[in-house]
Amino acid sequence: MKFSFNNTKISSIECLVPRSISRFEDEIEDYPQSEASSRKLMKAMGYKEHRIFKNPVSFSSVAHRLLEKNDALLEDVDALVVVTQTPDRLIPSTSSILHGLLGLPTSVFCLDINDGCAGYIKGVVTSASLLESGMVEKVLLVCGDVLSQFVSKQDRNSYPLIGDAVSATILERSSDARISGIRGELFVDGRNAFAITIPVGGSEKRSSTETLRAKLADDGNIRSENHLVMNGRDVFAFTQSTVAEFLTRFLQDFDCVDADRFYFHQANKFILDKLRVKLGIEDPYRLPTRVIESYGNSSSATIPLAVCLDQLEGKQKKANQKAVFAGFGVGLSFGAFVTKTGSIRNTAFYQEDI
Amino acid sequence: MFDALIIDEFCEILEIEKHEFSDQIVFQDLDAWDSLAELSLLMAIEEHFGLVISGDDLSKVKTIGDLKGYLSERGA
Numbered sequence: 001m002k003f004s005f006n007n008t009k010i011s012s013i014e015c016l017v018p019r020s021i022s023r024f025e026d027e028i029e030d031y032p033q034s035e036a037s038s039r040k041l042m043k044a045m046g047y048k049e050h051r052i053f054k055n056p057v058s059f060s061s062v063a064h065r066l067l068e069k070n071d072a073l074l075e076d077v078d079a080l081v082v083v084t085q086t087p088d089r090l091i092p093s094t095s096s097i098l099h100g101l102l103g104l105p106t107s108v109f110c111l112d113i114n115d116g117c118a119g120y121i122k123g124v125v126t127s128a129s130l131l132e133s134g135m136v137e138k139v140l141l142v143c144g145d146v147l148s149q150f151v152s153k154q155d156r157n158s159y160p161l162i163g164d165a166v167s168a169t170i171l172e173r174s175s176d177a178r179i180s181g182i183r184g185e186l187f188v189d190g191r192n193a194f195a196i197t198i199p200v201g202g203s204e205k206r207s208s209t210e211t212l213r214a215k216l217a218d219d220g221n222i223r224s225e226n227h228l229v230m231n232g233r234d235v236f237a238f239t240q241s242t243v244a245e246f247l248t249r250f251l252q253d254f255d256c257v258d259a260d261r262f263y264f265h266q267a268n269k270f271i272l273d274k275l276r277v278k279l280g281i282e283d284p285y286r287l288p289t290r291v292i293e294s295y296g297n298s299s300s301a302t303i304p305l306a307v308c309l310d311q312l313e314g315k316q317k318k319a320n321q322k323a324v325f326a327g328f329g330v331g332l333s334f335g336a337f338v339t340k341t342g343s344i345r346n347t348a349f350y351q352e353d354i
Numbered sequence: 355m356f357d358a359l360i361i362d363e364f365c366e367i368l369e370i371e372k373h374e375f376s377d378q379i380v381f382q383d384l385d386a387w388d389s390l391a392e393l394s395l396l397m398a399i400e401e402h403f404g405l406v407i408s409g410d411d412l413s414k415v416k417t418i419g420d421l422k423g424y425l426s427e428r429g430a
Contacts, residue, residue: 033388041390157389195409219389232389233409236396241406274397 005128005182009174009343012073013304013311015167016066017295018051019351024160031156032222038156046269047160050296052148057354058088062166063142064101065354072346073170074102078136079109081127083119083143083300085330086150087112090202098142109136116196117265117329119143119300120167121186121337124325127171128182141169144301150198152214152223158230161268163296167304174343179320183254184337189242195234196330200225235329239271243328244278247336251279251324256338259286260321261310265328266292266302303327311347355426360402364418367394377419403430 024047028038041047053062063082067073080102082095089097095110109130115122120143127139144166151158174180200211211225223229251257262281264272269289276287291298291306298305303325320342328334356364365372369386370379381387381395392412399421400406405428407415415421 037388037390044390044394231409232393233396233407233412236393237406237408240396240400 001125001187002185003125003128003183003337005132006177007173007175007180008128008131008171008182009176009180010124010169010182010339010341011172011343012170012346013167013308013344014066014070014073014346014348014350015165015301015305015308016062016350016352017163017165017298017305018053019353020051020054021049022052023049027153027159030153032154032216033156033220041156042160044270045160046293048293050161050163051294051351052162052164052296053146053354056149057146059084059086059094059144059146059166060088060097060101062144062146062164062354063098063168065352066166066168066350067102067142069350070348073140073168074104077104077108077138077140079111079127079130079139080104081111081113081123081130081139081141083113083115083123083141084145085114085116085119085299086145086147087114115330115333116145116299117267118186118327118331118333118335120265120303121184121325121327121335122333123300124169124171124182124337125184125186131171131173137173139171141171143167143169143304145299147228147299150226150228152221152227154214154222155227155229157219157221157232158228161292161297163291163298163302165295165298165301165305167301167308169304179340179343182337182339184325184335185250186333186335187246188331188333190331192234192238192332195231195238195332196228198226198228236271238332239267239328240274242332243334244275246334247275247279247326250326250336254338256322256324258322259324259338260318261323261341262287263303263306263310263323263325265326266297266306267329268292268297299330300327307341307344308347308349311341311344312349355422355430360398363398363402364395367391367398375418377417377422379418380416382416399425405430
């Protein structure tokens, strides 16, 4: 789907990550593979540290903690869109739960979107659609995951990369052409839907003592059917062909080869570096990898986290930058948009254990 | 089809000597064969031949001979 919103701006981004740092060094002994091979992998993939909550937490409790910090975000919000793959419960929707926790008016439109890596793109598109229909004035878009509790500590394919984080973005209508405007495309290839999945817990297969049992998988990792499983080969092939081709064409079609910043979903450093080279982006500073290196992959929160950190650390060379936001992964989905970051007037970054 | 450069690279990834490199090598039987070796092999093939092997196809390629066959079918 192609989209073009001329009267929407992103005005605020705030994020929360766990305060405690978890290090690959300390997790090595949990993996079934030899320490030598794990160290080799660590070096090749750039694994170092990530931020995960030590104890299982509900998504809404983290989102609530974040949103308690700034009342201004909630003022006059008339739509709440939650993007997560780790809802509090199957029923009711997490946006309903959060609506209750925040004490929002009953007229607020609430929506849950089950999505991850390209989830921020989808969330922004949905929010912008609501705004430009004229039905709402201000959308609160909450994106993120508390996925670490669903990943086996003995799964070296996934555990080193996982990060927990929740972000809150405010989108509003704008008539200032210099800073508004969100244009892009979103795609999905459901033929490979199970390349990234948690197989059990939904209507396809219910949980049981059997599904919860950890087993040695073909890929040499140990996990249960209730844990996240990522097919490394399929995902690698996807990023190196489908995603690389899409992004190459996107940058040409949307005239943003010269973008100041490329905020890509922080899948892993290795893939980001490969994509950067493929896209001919010589200067690594144009494509931040700070989030995956220090905070891990928190699905739909990685893009807003990257923007947030960039703004707070004063990394942008000019105030109103042309930026490409791109997400790719679970679904398998892939999409991107180009916008100006001069509209972002407020950013905040919190580190807290819950 | 495999020039000296790619053979060197494969030997490094698979942790075998050049004289051991043959069509009969079964990837799974090698000590060095793990997810990283597999990924490194996929990358080397992509960089050298410009081909991305899908997950399904890769599971059918069990030996170096199989790999050669796969690549030549695709015009490498």
